[in-house]
Structures are given as C-alpha cells and as structure tokens.
Amino acid sequence: MRDLAERALDAASAAGADFADCRVVARTVENIVVKNGAVSTVATSDDEGIGVRVLAAGCWGYAATDELDAQHIEEAARRAVHIARASARVNNKPVRLAPHPARTGEYRTPVQRDPFTVSLGDKLQLLMSTDEAMGRVGGVTVRECSLEFVREERFFASTEGSRLAQTIIESGGGMDVTATAENEFQMRSFPNSFGRHQLCAGWEAIEGFDLPGNAERIAEEAAALLTADLCPEGVMTVILDGTQAALQVHESCGHPTELDRVLGHEAAYAGTSFLVPELLGSFRYGSDSVTMTADATRPTGLGTFGWDDEGTPAQRTLLVDRGLFTGYLTSRETAAVIGQESNGTMRGDGWSRLPIIRMTNINLEPGESSLEEMIAGTEHGVYLETNRSWSIDDVRLNFQFGTQNGWEIVDGKRTRLVRNAVYSGRTPEFWGSCDAVAGPDEWRMYGVVNCGKGQPSQLMHVGHGAAPCRFRNVRVEPAR
C-alpha cells in the first residue's frame, strides 16, 4: 500500500498539485443471512482501490481507481489535477486549509477474537438457532437474522509527510421478525432497528448480543403487536430506549453540527442546519441534562479510529455542554473558515469516494437517572422502543419518529403494550424538555450503518453512545 501511495503523490506533484493526499483502501465484508429457516445468503465481498485528492489552482480534484498498477495510479493522480484545474473555471474562492502537522503511526481496532477467524459453520449455527427460537412463536410471517463482518485496511499519505496505517474491524448482527394480519403489519427488531447492530469489535460483540436468547421474546412481541391497542394520542411524557435515543441524537445533533452543511456544501442534497455560526457558544440547544460529544476515541463505536481521512487524530469534542451549543464537526477546510483547527471528522466511503465531514461517535453523555426511576416518576406517558420510521426537515428542526414498540405508563407503572406510536417535535424544544438521562449502567454504544450523505452518495458507519432518556410535553399519536 505504501508504494502505491508514494507513486500517486509523486505523480500528483509532478502534474502540478500544490497539495495532495491519497488513501489506499482494501475492504472485505462477510454477510450471512438466514430467512425463514433457510440460509438465504452466504457472501463475501472484497474491494481495493486508491483515491487521490489534490489541490491545484486553488480547487479540489479527486480521482479514484481500482486498477492498482503504476500506469493507472499515475493516471488517476493526473486526472485529479486535471479535474481541479477544470473546476477553477467556476471558482474564485481558493481553498485554505487549517494548519496540520505531519503524522505517522499505526492503529488497529482492539478485538478479543477476530471475527474472520470464526468458522462459517459456527456463524451459521448461531443464526439457525436464533431462527429456530423465533420460529417457536405462532403468528409470525417472516423471520430473518443476519451477521456482517468488515475488515478495512487503510493507508493514508500526504505531500505534507503524513503516513498512517489503520486496520478497522467491525462485527454486526441482528434479527427482524414480521407479523401480519388482515389489515395490520408489525415488525420487531433486535438489538437495533432494521436488522443489525454493529460495533468496532470482534466476535465477542456478537456473543454479547445473545441473539438466540432474545429471539423468542422478540417474536412474541411482534405477534402481540398485531392485537395491541393503538398508541394513545396527546401531549405527554415520552421515554426513549437507548436505540431510539441514539437515532434521535444522530438526526437532531449529529447532522446539524456538521460544519460543511452549515457552510452550504450540502445545501442542494442533505440540506443545511439551524445551528448557524452566530449561535456557537450562546444557543440553548437543550436542558441542563443534555451533554453531547463527538468522540472518536470511545471504544467499540463505529466512528472509532486512529486518524480521520485527512490524517487528523481521533479526539473528543463537546458539541452540547449541559444544554449549551458549543461545537461543530470540522475538517481542515471548514475549520479554517471559523478560525479553528480540524477536530478530525473527515471520512470517505471506501477508496472511491471523496472524504467529507461525517459523524464519528456522537454521544448523549450518561446522566444520573435510570429507566426504572424515569418510569416511576411519570404520571402518564409512553416508553418507546426501537425505531420504525424517521424523518426530519432539511435544517434539522422539524422531526417525526415512529417506533416499533410502545408501552403506556400510568401512575409510575408500565402498563399495556401499544402499537404504531409516532412522536414529533422541534429539536431545541424537544431536547429542552429532556429532564432525565439514565446513568452509565444503562449507557450503550449503538451503531448506525446506513448514514447517507454526499454526492455521489456515500454510506457511512457511525456510532452513538446513548441511554434511556425522558422528555416532557411531547406530541404523541398513532400512525393512521
């Protein structure tokens, strides 16, 4: 990898680049799916290529290829310079980068057991026993469970002298159970919505999920939802489980603190942000109970690494400090605009896509409460589990989320199961109404594996540490 990178940088410099960096990325993905008692998919995917980013004539150019011979790598480097110069025809604002020392080093995701050393037979056995447990429950139409493992080798090099090698290992898995009736459709997922929970970790993470041990319960909940009462309607107290809190953080804090969105780089696609620079340091984003961080150093998160894709070290940044909006996710280019240094959130999807600002691990820091205590302190409300639908406007203010499961709370007690729950609100008012977050014992790291952004489209794996949390005076209703 190092030789390929050096050749790319030399070619870019020779072609006239003022600055260049490149990433050689080799990714292997193993995916296994069991559906309705049969092995549906056993697949592996390998992918390797190089992406070269240059600054020439004040503009960015990026070219990527999977042809890893000298001729094609040099062509890609020259192509990147050509693209940058063409872009300069429609750019009178030369790019400035925040200062950045050269760095060298290696990083590897710490794992207890490399998932690629576990036999396919053992993986299939785990899924088949999960499926068998789901199948014991009547009324279930479709049952599906899966495992996914990722190994990504990355080598980063820049004309400033950085040389960084990283190996990232991810392990994920989960199940979806669907139950249908004449005029109803219900789904339950575990450990997270849409079939998969994923961590930067080894096989030990999969064992920790205990898929077989939870399968029958999840299937029973799916079947029970078919005949459950509709969610009550009104303004009431809402308690979110950790997985739904994680997605709420993702959509209403992670995205709006991306500084490229704030500066308009995503205005035509992902949108912009209500968190404009004038609000930094003074805007009341949430209540005193709400502290959020971007932390690429937290173990097991999907946004945990050694350095980002500009060579900036992994770090922890306060985004919201006891309710006050205090920070952005930045890159070298965007940080320079607000007079800061990058806090290391540039990430590219594989070798082929240009690094852009992405979430690392955006965490709701633990509080001092507990789920039990929050329920006990609720006169009337709902406890909502596991996302079913999510939508938020292009400045990240107006949101509506639905969950798979709901439990009505009456006089401090969890009572009946309810279905089709939807809650909605506006970001600052919602987080401003947060009066309790569970403590470290209930705080978990969750993974989102389908975060879309950028053109061409990039899917990123990001992490969210979260715990159950409570909100007062939230609009709740059944979907209809």
Next chain:
Amino acid sequence: MSVLADGGVAAAAAASLLEVITAPEGEAIAYATRLELTRFAGNVIHQSVAETSLRLRARVLGDNRVGVAEGGGRGDDAVRRVAHAAEQARHWSAPADVTPLPEPDGGSDSPVAYSAATDAASPEVRAELVARLTRHAAAHGLLAYGAMSTQTSTTAVHNTKGVRREATSTQASMVTVVRGDKGSGYAARHSPDVDAVDIDALAHEAVDTCMRNQDAQPIDPGTYEVVASPYAVSDLLGHLSWVGFSALAVQEHRSFMRLGEKLMSDSVTIVDDCKDAALFPHPFDAEGVSSAVVPLIERGVCAGVVYDTPTARRDGVRSTGHSLPQPNTWGPLALHMRMDAGDRTVEDLIGSVKRGLYVTRFWYVRDVHPLHTIITGMTRDGAFLIENGKLGRPVRDLRFTQSIVDALSDVRGISRDRILELEEGESGVLCPWVHLGHFSFTS
C-alpha cells in the same frame, strides 16, 4: 477516454469468471462503471470527482446450496479469488430449496439508454454546464447549489445455462437548489444524453421558483387540496414501488396491492416500462432475464406486480425480469416507472383549486406504515398557497403524514406534461403534475 463502452471489459470479465466456476450451476456478473460528478455551492465548484471500477459477482449452485462472492479488481487473480470465495460460501451454506438459474430467453440486448456524448463528457464540459446555471443565478442575485454528473455503466450477466447478456448505458444529471436570502427553488433534469440536458430550462425554473419562494409565511396544518409537481409525485411512486409493487411483498403479506381491486382514481395508470426511451431503458435484470413491460395500476385497479425468478417460481408464473442480484431478501423492484399523462395544463390544474397548496418537492420521505402506504416527510424548496385558482404567496415548509393510496384515490386532474425525476433510490420515474383532492399536513 472511453474505457467502457467499446472495450467489452465487463463481458470479458464475466466470461473469465464463468470459466473458472466449477459448481454444477454458476452465474457471473460484471459491472464496469465510470462516474464523474461536479458539485457546486454558492455559485462555485467546490467538489469534483471521478472514479472507475470493475466489480465481479459470482453465484454458484449445487447440492441445494448457494454461495455468493463479490470482488473488485481485474485480472486472473481477482477472477479466481471471487470464484473460490463463492465456492467456499456454497460449501458452508446449509441445504435449502434453491431456485435454479434462468435459461436464455432469446431477448434482445436493446433498447438501452446510451449516448456517446455523455460517455465522453470531460470535467470542462461539466464545469461549463455548471457555469451556465451559476451565471443565470448570479444575474438575479441568487446562489446556485447542486451537482452535475455523467456516468457510463456496463453490466454483463453470463450463466452456465447459456445466458449471455451485456448492455452499456449512460446517464447525465443536473440537480440544483437555487437560494436567495429568504427562500429557495429546486429543479432537476436527467437524460441518457448530456447534450439533451436542458440547462437553460432548469436554470430558469429553479430561479423562478426561488424568486417566488422568498419570505414564506406559516400556514395552519390541515388537509388541503394539492397540486404536486412531478418531483413530488416521484416520491409517491418511489415509495409505492418499495412497499408494494414487488411480488415478494405480496407473498409476505406486506403489500397494499390487492390484484383486481380498484384502489385509486380512474385516471391513475402506473406502468413499469424498461423499454420506454424516456426512462433510461435497460433490457434485462440482474439474472439476465429480459425485462417485460408490467402494468402496475391500470385506471386505478391493481393490475400486476414485478417478479424475479424465485418469486415467479413460487407463484408458478414467468419472471418479469425485475430481479436484483440474487439471492436477496428484498425481492424484485420496479425501477422504470411512469405515470400516464392526463389532458390538462398545469395552469388548468391550479385553476381548478379553490384553496390548496402547490408543492414543488417533498423531502426525507419515510414509510410510517408500509401496509397502509402511510408516509411522512416535509415540503421543501417551494410550497405555495393556491387561492381561487391562482398561485399565490409562498408558505413555510410543512410536515405531511398521508397514505399514498388514499391520496391517489382522489385524483382530480393530471397534466399532459411530464418530467423525468429520480426517486430516492435513484431510479428514473416519469411523472406528471397531479391534482390531489386531499392531502394531510400535520405540522
């Protein structure tokens, strides 16, 4: 610098891969892609990228087991690695009811959407097209944001039953949001041919919408009549396809489709037509099966769903050629939809609304209840009040929560003009303007 269209790269790679597959049945797919995209923000180009790739996919079947592997790269080593990985996967897979590979069906490898001009488009060509838009925006004191892309893709599907398919297609797209101090406007154009992308029309449309959409004022949520532009209609059709137009969704009892039943207005006809020249035509699916024209909704009646080989076998019918790479758990997909045009002008549609809303586009649309086709999302980049048949002041963006089938059961008019838009999954949908009798806005 055409590296794909004339090189036979994908077909050669698929043939090489099939040659080294040793299982009783095998399928080799190769995808060769060159994608170039220029992004702009605030009237300047801020990102511009190019990528080339060759992806291989092997599916091997035997002893009631299936294995799949994918890989990038070129040359004999890459081919052997993918074939070996697929065979390993098959070895470890458990026996199951495996659908055999399809036989050749004698279908033609045309029509296909291809343009030599798109294949040859340079960064300078894209920069000049962007400049035409940004100059127009700047002349009105506005800022343009968006992306101009050109793409050439070749897909080759070979299998041991004798299937040999190959098609090279191109796509050129310009999408923009033009912004002023207090509002924005959207426009998009897509075509196989970069020379047919009407940048001037797009620029005028986006600037016009932006200028009318300044200083929007709030309006009470509630149920309104709506004239939905083709951009908004494409989201409705895209979600219908995702949740209901698949045979697997019907087989798993999660589709709204009840074949033969009338669920929508008489004027609603939706067809999946992979041969339509306006819809990025492509002649075959990921199994190499020729794609058929499938009426989905005919005059409001549920007429059909799309099939792949496994779902067709289950129902005892022929595949319609709408497979994604097999095996998969999502089922077949309708990827070339069009909604039939009506006989009205857009002005006619607006003129028939006493009090309602004109919606330029929807945003972040998600399924709330798939079986009931309930979706939620926001309006974006231009929602306007219609009063007494006149298009009036802009209104602040609203959230809607609405059943699509319910909305399409109350269609009061359809335009004769249509625009090709990409739905969220990026497949082309040819849509008219549609006057909906009711649509529920919730906040």
